[in-house]
Amino acid sequence: MNQDTRHVNTRLDPHETGGDDPDMNLSDSWAVSPPITTRVSAAEAVFADLRDAIVSGRVAVGEKLPAEAALATRHSVSRSVIREALRSCTALGLTETKTGRGTFVIADRVTGDLDIGNYAARELMEARPHVEIPAAGWAAERHTEEDLQILLGLTEEMRGEDDQQTWVTLDGQFHTAIARASKNRVFEAIIVDIRGALTRQSETLNLVAHRQQQSNREHDAIVEGIRSGSYTAAAQAMTDHLSAVRGAVESLRG
DSSP states (O other): OOOOEEEEEOSOOTTTSSTTOTTOOOOHHHHHOOOOEEEEEHHHHHHHHHHHHHHTTSSOTTOBOOOHHHHHHHHTOOHHHHHHHHHHHHHTTSEEEETTTEEEEOOSSOOSOOBOSSSBHHHHHHHHHHHHHHHHHHHHHHOOHHHHHHHHHHHHHHHTOOOHHHHHHHHHHHHHHHHHHTTOHHHHHHHHHHHHHHHHHHHHHHHHHOOHHHHHHHHHHHHHHHHHTOHHHHHHHHHHHHHHHHHHHHHTOO
16 A cells, blocks of 8 residues: 655745746745645645645746646655646646646636546536446446456455555546446447546546545445446446536536
């Protein structure tokens, strides 16, 4: 099990991390804010600081954020943690990364749909119920013992996983396994196609809306519905899960 909680600085000082970069023009108020140390998820701490700096106006729209390496040094975390936080800022429409130039602030509040790769969150939420609810129902009626053991193993791993990146990978495997257990290759092909977007959405919701533990409980309910052999029970559990995801996505807007 990977532990993704640590003591990290949740205030950034750009003069310490790339302050000599002529492309940066960060406000003095953000630069002189003293670091605050707290025990939280490393990615959550970085994301919270970035979002707070952007929303509060301490880093203005149009300004460039410090480079990944500088942020990693400042927070004493890996660059993968920094990338995770930056992806969530981008998904919320707060920043934009320009190849070869860096990451720039493009908005100071969340106003539109989440940007999660090839598909928008709205598109996913409109499509998923038409695929994943019947897939769960058919999985209840058609699953093999091997299918069930795979699902049980995945939910057990997710309950014990503290590393968010590992968890979202398992989450993608979980939803793919349900589609596979439905014995409908169309359902499976669709989930495989959108899996990358599902992973990005899950990553953002865990980081911003703290969905991981609640998702674990919802996943357990889905598996219990599948294990029961009841189409209705499994489909209802998936309906509840997707409704909760929709609620979390909508809570991020505005």
